[in-house]
Amino acid sequence: MPCHRSVKIADKVIVGGGFPVSIQTMWKEPLDSSNLMEAVKRIDGLSKLGCDILRFAVPDISAAETLGVLAGLVPMPLVADIHFDWRLALRCLDFPISKIRVNPGNIGASWKVKEIVDKAQEKGVPLRIGVNAGSLPKDLALEAEKGGDEERARAIVEAAEREVRAFEKLGFENLIVSMKASDVPTTLAINRLFSSRHDYPLHLGVTEAGPLIAGIVRNTAALVPLLAEGIGDTIRVSLSDSMEAEVQAGREILSCAGIGRAGVNLVSCPRCARAGFDTHAFTAKWASRLYSLKKNATIAVMGCVVNGPGEGRHADLGITGAGEKVVIFRKGKIVRTIWPDEADTAFEEELEKLHE
């Protein structure tokens, strides 16, 4: 069931309550405190690609300090990911960190969890409970291991419910919940089960999803059906690849679930021996630029005369090979016929016109 509750992430993004599903990614290396402007620049690029929320692992106190400083330098809401040491969460809450992800199971004594909760309450910062199928409490792990798929799903949901109850007892309900498994059927089952029982916003994802190709297939197969059912309020596509790839995949997943946002829809040919135009090189060179445009437009990068003109007809802007030349279309009309080495300049000019 869609979630009615909503959680505010620093007055910038609202998760749940029927607000647009937000896209997250996670920083992949330690932050370089001596060069935070580099991070600021990269975050600006991620924002242009469609990233709404950015998470950072905080393995030690100096990571907390650096992240805290960075949070004051960028408009994007930053999230601290905390394991084991509750003091890291407390320190992060001294800075404009927009959300804390905790796994209360590995924080230890309940007074430590209470200290986090009290400070988050005071600061108005939401917490995300992040349960991973691979690290359940022992009794539930045993239940999950010996049971079938259904028992496994129930055990994972139960792990999340224990955490939710613990927070509720402390009077804290400013929560987002995630339950992640590394396979598609479990991901579908646990999110459907939880959303049928609770009204907390759900953060969807597949954990340890794998390298680029496997990871995108698994995330798509799991997230598209859930999102199409109205389940899921924010997503993170985990990939053993770049943050930019995760954000792009997230956008395409929202789009395939029928809840896409404004932006470029890029269609392109797989290339074959007929191709007079190298669609691979052209799309690789242009993808970031195109995905960073805010305009709703279909852009077609085609290889040859067999498929090119047909699809080009529907595109707001299209480029295709035609014999030795390259042709640029707008809404089916040929506007330029050029040599391949003029393609980039001509395409840029036509792209600019698209924005007039």
Add this chain to the structure above:
Amino acid sequence: MPCHRSVKIADKVIVGGGFPVSIQTMWKEPLDSSNLMEAVKRIDGLSKLGCDILRFAVPDISAAETLGVLAGLVPMPLVADIHFDWRLALRCLDFPISKIRVNPGNIGASWKVKEIVDKAQEKGVPLRIGVNAGSLPKDLALEAEKGGDEERARAIVEAAEREVRAFEKLGFENLIVSMKASDVPTTLAINRLFSSRHDYPLHLGVTEAGPLIAGIVRNTAALVPLLAEGIGDTIRVSLSDSMEAEVQAGREILSCAGIGRAGVNLVSCPRCARAGFDTHAFTAKWASRLYSLKKNATIAVMGCVVNGPGEGRHADLGITGAGEKVVIFRKGKIVRTIWPDEADTAFEEELEKLHE
């Protein structure tokens, strides 16, 4: 509905009739006739990755000759993709080409189509009717343009049905059918509609699906639900990327549809600031080797102590960072603790043992 008819591709692969769904890709550049052994080697690699059928565009007579020669050099069934000129199809049929893909709509006069059909009949070679949403006959294109999604789907299916009827009139039923669109809802609708009406094997794919990320998301979102419903007998994941990427994506899609084949299931961490081990570099280096193994095994490439050991427990072989060291697991038991620069050698040794 699942297809009961089956079509034999050169006594090597059976498409339809409940046989395993086969994976195809398409050669992306003109064949170099002066160095066919290079192609033979690449095709062997594709076969190891899980490719069952390989298609080549045949834009002219010399391409037909070269492809014909290559077909005699490799065990993989090769398919000729013919547009416009029926003589190219006739020439291909002089060689051990396993299937011809035609778009009868652009072949022209019916006597030309009949010549192809007669020769294919005589040689026992199946034909694939390939209809693309972007190149429908004029009357149907008009219908598709002015209607909504349903009318559009009906127009595309009608285009395929016209071709099927034309072949049936010529007494030819050794057919595979594909209908491709560049978006997910149309791809779902046309294949569901066709399979509810006809019992010909279906070749599934999304046309002009886009660059790697967008293309994988769109193909997964369209193909997984169809395959899970039993619709589709062979697939080709079109990407503006390499053939190897298309085959890997195909395998993952079959796996997510619950009809995966033997082979390695690779799970891996997205990496974060906690990671003591570079999962991106390791998976990038090992992916082809791992995906070429015939063994059913789950292999986990993890970054750190938070997620690593949990997932490592389920993996037949796992590698993860642990502080400054790297740890190799087998079924949850640590078998090696090494330095990062020893990781490749140690992993190879453990991989070999997995096959004993």
